[in-house]
Amino acid sequence: MPVKSPRKVASRVPVNGSGAAKARTEKSNTILRAAIEVFARAGYFNAKVAEVARAAGVADGTVYLYFKNKDDLLISIFNTMMDVFIAQAQTELAAIDDPREQLRHFARLHLSSLEQDRDLAIVFQVELRQSTKFMEQFSETKLAEYMKILREILERGQKRNVFRAQPNSKLVAKVIFGALDEMATNWVLSHNNYRLTSMVEPLMNIFLNGIGK
Amino acid sequence: MPVKSPRKVASRVPVNGSGAAKARTEKSNTILRAAIEVFARAGYFNAKVAEVARAAGVADGTVYLYFKNKDDLLISIFNTMMDVFIAQAQTELAAIDDPREQLRHFARLHLSSLEQDRDLAIVFQVELRQSTKFMEQFSETKLAEYMKILREILERGQKRNVFRAQPNSKLVAKVIFGALDEMATNWVLSHNNYRLTSMVEPLMNIFLNGIGK
Amino acid sequence: MPVKSPRKVASRVPVNGSGAAKARTEKSNTILRAAIEVFARAGYFNAKVAEVARAAGVADGTVYLYFKNKDDLLISIFNTMMDVFIAQAQTELAAIDDPREQLRHFARLHLSSLEQDRDLAIVFQVELRQSTKFMEQFSETKLAEYMKILREILERGQKRNVFRAQPNSKLVAKVIFGALDEMATNWVLSHNNYRLTSMVEPLMNIFLNGIGK
Amino acid sequence: MPVKSPRKVASRVPVNGSGAAKARTEKSNTILRAAIEVFARAGYFNAKVAEVARAAGVADGTVYLYFKNKDDLLISIFNTMMDVFIAQAQTELAAIDDPREQLRHFARLHLSSLEQDRDLAIVFQVELRQSTKFMEQFSETKLAEYMKILREILERGQKRNVFRAQPNSKLVAKVIFGALDEMATNWVLSHNNYRLTSMVEPLMNIFLNGIGK
């Protein structure tokens, strides 16, 4: 979900076109950023491949040298950005000892990644939900990696005895993801008129303590 | 989100086509049910109005006597089913005193409504997320009523001193909705191979007690 | 191959769209005639479906109500016209007793059918040869019926002892068809500057007597 | 129509690209053979220039160093192979005295040339018939030379009094070509499950003696 700022992505991330591992070229990244911008502005279905090409400064046909089709653009945005998020999360979490702090950091990373890239946030929270086909793939590959990181934080906390053992980590991970996702969607639909990351502390409060008295 | 079983809906719910209050006729309901079935099977974008008409046993043009356009079919499904859910929730919650039990009942109603109507669940969890336009309307009207019910349960609990006063009810409501929504989506994408309502108790556990120790 | 004049066809022939028996409607025939004219003028590959629609005085989409796709137009022209030719041949041959006269009549009918409809001749002799796929179907269904009529004439003549028994009727039929086809193609490519039917007698002379002395 | 086996062609034939006389280089021949193979397999219209290039082991652009465009590939195949056939026919016919034997040899050469090169046969009998433009050129240049050879055999036979003077040699040549062409097309479409050259004797029988009694 979360993602670094565009330019950084372009320069440091090796990514997958349609899932196949293939080094992102300079041009490929340019096209992907153009797609994010155009999809965010016009919506995936209204967006024309020709618009993406123009925004990227290439000919229409060039898009198809790097992406199989329009769908592949959308999927590649997801895969590319998830890779960035996952890599960043893994690196940064490794430096944190307290599972509660890890969880807080994870939530902050999720939300700040989207807050820093409004176009990407729109694509992730709105456009990416469009096809069943996508949703089904979505819930497997990259999202599974995302969930794994979250579950590992929770399981580490259970072993450390700072998180309760029940309900199980898988369910808790879904609840936390559901909440973060809902926060992000609300922020996007509210036209970003508040700091998305300001949600981190209240969320942690709920997750850690519950609402009961 | 939640919704009664098809036939009941058809026979007892007055609903809005594209927001305009208009009494649902017998035929109008037939078309709406056909749309749910077709959209669930084929996906909203792939579904053809002609298919919906055929499934409903009417001519193509007849669909347009009851619904403004294809989009209106989708929106009407949402509005109709939300009205059913809201009415049912209000009625049933009125009979419960303990806010914790109200919350539990609300969650159960949300999930069981979807569990009882697989086609509708697909439409709600997958197809309905498709257009920004829809998502924006979505987050206003009916969803606001849904959220209001949830917030009222929470606020009643705060007054009764069974729920904590912080974080505020608006945020908590979103978190709970986000979690329920995520559970439902997971269930749909997993091809319904478990009881969705079995999630109610674990969720209540998390919401009420948190995951911290 | 041969075919009656356009208007007659439209009014009296029940024909097949893409092989499926379906009564040709008035509009269907209008579109088919338009296709023959446009294909003859522009060539099948250069011809645009939009051109065919305009020539027929209908909207682009209407073409697709009657024909599955552009290919189906070409195949339907072939099937329709072959049906006309075959029906006419069978009727007229039944009234002739002498196998030699039957053969002469068959050749005349083949060539005059094309001579009477220049556009159709172009489509049959040039455009129809374009795809392997077509060629393969071509050599089966309707062409087999055409060949059968020709073989029956030959076999009748063998029984009557006016034609030699060797080589066998199947081969002779192919030779005669090959010759008629070559005559027609030459005539089309020569821009029709002579009477195609003037070839009938010389051809009969060769077929019946051979070139040897 | 007929053609020698690939390698011989490649090594001994000077041919014309789009009619312009230009010596065939080694690489040029490699590309031409690749084109025959690809066109036979995929069909001219489906075949991609890139496929031809790959089959020839050269870069896409290299094809354009030797051939003006995709059409030129097809035309060059025709011209090259016709040159081979014509040269071979002239040489071999010079050694035969009896016009009937010359005719027999010519027919055998036509059919065996195709029988020996299945890919080429497909290209000649199916793919080459595709464009009016080609058909029109086709009926002029090389085919005229082919016809001339055939006519000369016939005229020699008329002078020698072994062939009848009527119908004239031009028409008879067309009939014979039409029959040979039809035999070849039938053989290609029947997937070559018999010896094409086995047709020579029965054809000679028909041509020389006619079918009349």
Next chain:
DNA sequence: TATGAATGAGTTTTCATTCAT
């Protein structure tokens, strides 16, 4: 109300060809 034949706008994608290296 109901029909369903007709409309026609609208866009992805392919691939022959070019040209800077």
Next chain:
DNA sequence: TATGAATGAAAACTCATTCAT
């Protein structure tokens, strides 16, 4: 000569919607 990345023109087809009956 040879390369192959980049170009960009070009059209079939779909399907939501209308409207005469």
